[in-house]
Amino acid sequence: MREQKVTLTLADYFWNTWVESKRFKAYKGNSARGHLTRMRLHVLPELGDKRLVDIDRDDIRRLFEKTLPAKTIEKGRHKGQHYGVEQTRDIWKTLHIVLQDAVYDRRTARNPMEDVRDTDKPKRAAGGAEIEIPSGIVVALTKTLRKTEWEVEQVRWMLAVLTGIRGGEALGLTWDRVTGVLDGDDRPPRITIAQQYDRIDIPHGPGCRPNKDGQWACGVQARSCPHHLERPTARYEIVPWTKSGKSRALPLTRRMRELMREQATRQAHWRAENPAEWAAQNAKRPDLAQLVFTDTLGRPFRRQDDGKRWHELLDAAGYPDFDVSAHKTRHIAVTALALEGVPLPVVGQIVGHASEEITRVYTHARSEDALKYLEAIDEKYDAEERAQENARLVEQMTLTPEEIKERRESRRAKYRADLAAWKKRNSNGIEHDLFAEGADPKPQDPDVPSDLGGFHRHPQFAGADEDLAAF
Structure with missing residues (x-):
């Protein structure tokens, strides 16, 4: 048993243990297909022959920093393009799951992917998949779909x-x-x-395994694999x-x-x-x-036809580049x-x-959408400020001269009390740096017109009152 553990390769573990495990069988549809495809085409051709116990951090980094970035897509609409960040992350996640299960199954002592620094791991693009949704695309698509050819x-x-x-x-x-x-x-x-x-999914027949390059040994699709005793249907x-x-x-x-x-x-x-x-x-x-x-x-x-028609719809709606x-x-x-x-x-x-x-x-929010909503927020705040100022002016217009005088005296009395308390706390008469921790600014005289409040007394704001008066 110990000898089997030492000599077991990643390919042997993947095909003979992991694919037959409850863990893999719990995956459905595209998830199961994705794990199989990523291991078969991208991982096993590079690491499949290595013993599990020999796979180390350098092997992982070489795969993700050199091998995968150099590969290109072999077929489909994106043939010839390099694999993107999302595909690379998916390959990383699949391999991590397989190697972690090998640790749980006691086929190796440690998952070497845990030794890779976080900064070297493939990251999701900021904000998720970078997709700029074109402005007006929903209206364009619905208008196109009303045409006879899309019935x-x-x-x-x-x-x-x-x-x-x-x-x-x-x-x-x-x-x-x-x-x-x-x-x-x-x-x-x-x-x-x-x-x-x-x-x-129809698996290949018993005994049919991929070659080192990731292609199936039979050379045909699973439903036509000669290793099947009976040809599968539906x-x-x-x-x-x-x-x-x-x-x-x-x-x-x-x-x-x-x-x-x-x-x-x-x-x-x-x-x-x-x-x-x-x-x-x-x-x-x-x-x-x-x-x-x-x-x-x-x-x-x-x-397959559904996906093809989607691209035809984009072309017809005027978005061929999307x-x-x-x-x-x-x-x-x-x-x-x-x-x-x-x-x-x-x-x-x-x-x-x-x-x-x-x-x-x-x-996905487009930059113009962000600007639109920020402008809406600005307008909202401006409207609120205008409403408050109007309310204050209306209130002043409704006050009698005696009430206005009473309110002014009340503010003056509060200022005198605050100033006396401040002088008691600062008996040396030196004003503190307002930007220092625990600053204790001198109370603002309510009859001194300054939008800067108490800050105009700090040396950094010398002359601020004159500037405001000139303005």
Whole structure:
């Protein structure tokens, strides 16, 4: 047993122990896929052959300071670009989890990542992911979606932009989760989000492992792996969970009720035009028969096609340079809600965040928005000051000469008492440095006109009264 512990490599531990553990099996969907992909493509090609007990701080620093910064994305829209801060942080977190579990499993004595200084660890960009939400994008997107060519996906993207619903949650929404929309349904209008349309991962067949470069030995996708005894089927299903692990009820506004009703009418029209195709699709996948968002033949949208259409929508709306994934509709929705003054806990409830801190990360305020709100605050304070000054002037206008004299004498009496007490505390007659700790400034004579109060008596402010008088 001791010999196995000493000779166990990171790759052996990852594939034979960690991937088979309860810890890994607790991850779902994209989380599980992310851990597998990051280890297979980025970590194991560099550290997989090293014994767990030999991996040290220098190996970790070399991976994150030299190897990863030199790598580029090999395919997709961002092919040729270097990996960003967020991707690097995700790789760091995955490797840290695996090595920490190796410590818990007593396969190594210490997690070498704990020996890396905090200053050398990959950091989140200040304020979260650096995304500048373009001004006016929500209006531009909704106007574009009203055009005929976007009829099929209109409601799907409207819902995303206005409520921040996740892609899988939207594509997995079924009509039995929608209330108060269809004729005869008097229940409160809302949708209940407790499921999503997700890919059920098909593992490679028994014995198939990645090569040193991270590519699978069989050379094909998992569903076609020759190591399978039987070829697997159905890759996408409606799964009864959301990313946050909680269900939520989303109230529908009047506008969203109308859009959902239009979607039901469209589907009825498509079904009447293509009865054979709809019947065949429902017979093939009865579990998907109640989907709210389908194509004209009743088929669900593929996640890949969904992302492609999002970029086409950005182009059509006039934002081709806003090159972000469809998931960033959540950032757009959260930012729009926050700028409308919706409290962050309420925003988090709408979009399904697990905590308010996540909502803060998703909230992006543009510089012009910050200026707008600062100017609004200034105007508010100016208005309050003007109101107070007007109230004081009105009060003076309503006082009799006797009352004004009485108030002046009261202020003079208070000043004389304060001055006597100050002279008693400062019997040498020397005024203290007002900027020193525990300063005891001389009381201000209420009949001396100075906006600087007692400060004009300090040498640093010599001549201040004359300057003010000249002004």
